[in-house]
Amino acid sequence: MADTFNLTDRIALVTGGNGGIGLGMARGLGEAGATIIIAGRNEEKSAAALRELQSAGVRAESLPCDVTDEAAVQRLFAQVRERHGRLDILVNNAGATVRKAPQDFTLDEWNGVMDVNLTSVFLCARAAHPLMVQAGAGKIINIASILSIFGAPYAPAYCASKGGIVQFTKSLAIAWAKDRIQVNAVLPGWIDTELTVGARAQVAGLNERVLARTPAGRWGTPQDLAGIAVFLASAASDFVTGAAIPVDGGYSVS
């Protein structure tokens, strides 16, 4: 059974893998044997993330990319092809939010959230498809959110984009099953990262509400997402596709 989770010889690309949940998953995938490519925008963060991965014994490199830019995404996947000749695992993790009431959103703010959270998933999955077809199989892991299910008054575009990821995941799963590509969504609960530090600062009482409503009684950590990433990237999940899996300490059932 241990071999089922072994990712040796697999190439994994993690968007936004230079921090937070993406880095937690990158580390888990790398420790399971995969070669990791992290793709983010901030060079300092990427350099620090690479040092962390490499000091944990993970084979890793960084290819800078703004995943909202179609041409940049095409260049990123062309580089992956040139350097590795294949791609086995894609984690669409990059994400962001704008916190304000729906009536106060500008169109640019709305489009900005949609571009980074949802359109990037389309751009990266589309660019990954030929590489995975060529490899004869593939695993795509789309990071949605428990806000794919629940609404939040201060995050309308975020909720819409994350709900969209779940539906897009189902469509990809059906379309690409014949190519032996499994596509699944992960719905993290409240995880302690830069993203939620911002939310805690802006939303009064959030910390207390999260603790009270999460049966596990704590915030999640990026490491809490490593196991699900390894499972969904490995042969252990070959018959799992189109799923939306909460990793939330029980928040969504409480």
Ligand code: NDP
């Ligand atoms: P962070 O803010 O810590 O990380 C977000 C990452 O996305 C950063 O590494 C950032 O890299 C990258 N990123 C943002 N915009 C772009 C872009 N245009 N191009 C490339 N990379 C980009 O947040 P989290 O780790 O918390 O979030 C990771 C994912 O998990 C997101 O999709 C988020 O929505 C989701 N999520 C998080 C939850 C939480 O409680 N934290 C709960 C549910 C879902 P850079 O700085 O280099 O741009």
